[in-house]
Amino acid sequence: MADFVKTGGLGEVAGALPRALRRHHDVRILIPGYRQVVERCGEIAVIGHLSGxxxxxxxxxxFTETADGLGIYVLLSAELYDRDGTPYGQAGIDFGDNDLRFARLSLAAAELARGADPAWSADLLHLNDWQTALAPAYLAWRGARTPSVLTIHNLAYQGVFPKETLHRIGLPDDAFRMDGVEFYGQLSFLKAGLYYASQVTTVSETYAREITRPESGCGLDGLLRTRAACGQLAGILNGIDESWDPRIDPHLAVRFEAGDWKGKAANAEAVRQGFGLAVSRGPLFAIVSRLVHQKGIDLSLDAAQAILDGGGQLVVMGQGEGRFEHALTALATRHPGQVGVRVGFDEMAARRMFAGSDFLLMPSRFEPCGLAQMYAQRFGSLPIVHATGGLADTVEDEVTGFSFRDASVHGLREAIARALDTFGRKKRLNGMRETAMMSDRTWNGAALDYSALYSRAFGNRAMRAA
Known part of the structure; x- marks a missing residue:
């Protein structure tokens, strides 16, 4: 949850969606007591004990509350959660007991639906990714009828463990079957959730269709097709929170609005200075991303020369695979003053990159939703994207950005060529910028869609009980 700790887009969702849902429901969050959470929560009242x-x-x-009154349940277990590193591992290696750490989280969610807090109980569980996906299974094995919604943020991460994990986390022997948690001879937390949850969602309509096909289904496409055929798989596009507004954002060098292109240019100048680039009137391209194969970083590297040949400059910020970090650093060394690279992440610099750049490169091979393209649009930077998942749902080609169908260097170069041509036609460029900036990407619509889905989940519970 971004209020306390995050490793990706899910952290933003966990902070923003519950706040949008509060207009319609009594919402509370359950999160492990990671070191960062305990340090930032302040006082946490112990309200109960969960048995092993x-x-x-x-x-x-x-239990604690955020400054704006959102209730937060925190699992207090130093043994499981008080560790250096990210919530999932250290130095790029997963913790060896992640099966127990997240089975504890899933079981706690199920227990909150069964009275673990004597003052409040959950009527419905909204679960996210494999780390919580055992919750509906625990409910089913204990005969509980609480409905659940499981949201897949990235199907590629499934929480797969050896068969021996079955007994470590208290699953019955008959759960280890095709219609259960078995996944090619191993145990999959995510598959358990996909099978037992009342409703399954993912974070864009296009991705919901893509994952029912073998090429994108990560071995789970058959089960997902079954859920879709029953009307139990939906795509609901993520939103972005209201802080992504160039008129009020305190991180920017100069705040601006649609039509104020001098303000946008001032942010571009700040970015150039911050990355050691030369003064230029040419286009500024940006990459703000995890530096991994999924994000098409190799495609961006291969297409970078087309940007430079077209009079453009490139700034990059992110971290990830060492091979990409090294290749990007080498690119900057070969092109001083034209390419700037920062390995790591800085919130202020990222926001200025969105505000100052003319184009954002995002040629992801797959992208369940994506947030960076929406941030860029809000700040008048036109995304250049591979038309997949949420990128296809949020970027209209040559209207609010540029898209290409084939995830290849050729496809990306062709889109960059169209962007460079548009940069030379200011009336067209500014028209696209204004259209992108006016796109409604708030959480309000998603909150209404989830509310409707919760109602369907209650209906599914009644039908299953019958």
Whole structure:
């Protein structure tokens, strides 16, 4: 949850969606007591104790509130969660007991639906990704009828563990079957959730269709086709929070609005200075991304020369695979003053990059939703994207950005050529910028869609009980 700790887009969703849903529901969050969470929460009141189960250790259940009154349950277990690194691992390696760490989280969610807090209980669980996906399975095995919605943020991450994990986390032997948690001889947390949840969602309509096909289904396309055929798989596009507004953002060098292109140019100048680029009137391209194969970083590297040959400059910020970090750093070394690279992440610099750049490169091979393209649009930077998943749903070609169908260097170069041509036609460029900036990407629509889905989940519960 971005209020406390995040490793990707899910952190933003977990902070923003519950706040949008509060207009319609009594919403509370459950999160592990990671070191960063405990340090930033301040006072956490212990309101209950959760018993151990199989090899899952017991823990205390804490409760606190954010400054704006959002209720937060915190699992207090130093043994499981008080660690250096990210919530999932350290130095790029997953923690060896992630099966127990996230089985504890899933079981706690199920217990909150069964009275773990004597003052409040969940009527419905909204679960995110494999780390919580065992919750509906625990409910089913205990005979509970609480409905659940499982959202897939990236199907490629499935929480797969050896068969021996079955007994470590207290699953019954008969759960290890095709219609259960078995996945090619191993145990999949995500598959358990996909099978037992009342409703399954993912974070864009296009991605919801893509994952029912073998090429994008990561071995789960058959189960997902079944859920879709029953009307139990939906795509609901993520939004972005209201801080992404160039008129009020305190991170920017100069705040601006649609039509104020001098303000946007001032942010471009700040970015150039910050990355050591030469003064230029040419287009500024940006990459703000995890530096991994999924994000098409190799395609951007191969297409970079086309940007430079067209009079453009390139700034990059992110971290990820060492091969890409090294290749980008080498590119900057070969082209001083024209390419700037920063390995790591800085919030202020990222926002200025969105505000100052003319184009954002995002040639992801697959992208369930994506947020960077929406941030860019809000700040008048036109995304250049591979038409997949949420990128296809948010970028209209030559209206709010540029898209290409074939995930190849050729496809990306062709889109860059069209962007460079548009940069030379200011009336057209500014028209596209204004259209992109006026796109409604708030969470309000998504909150209404989820509310409707919750109602369907209650209906599914009644039908299953019958």
């Amino acid at each position: 189960f199989a090899d899952i250790p017991p823990c205390n259940l804490g």
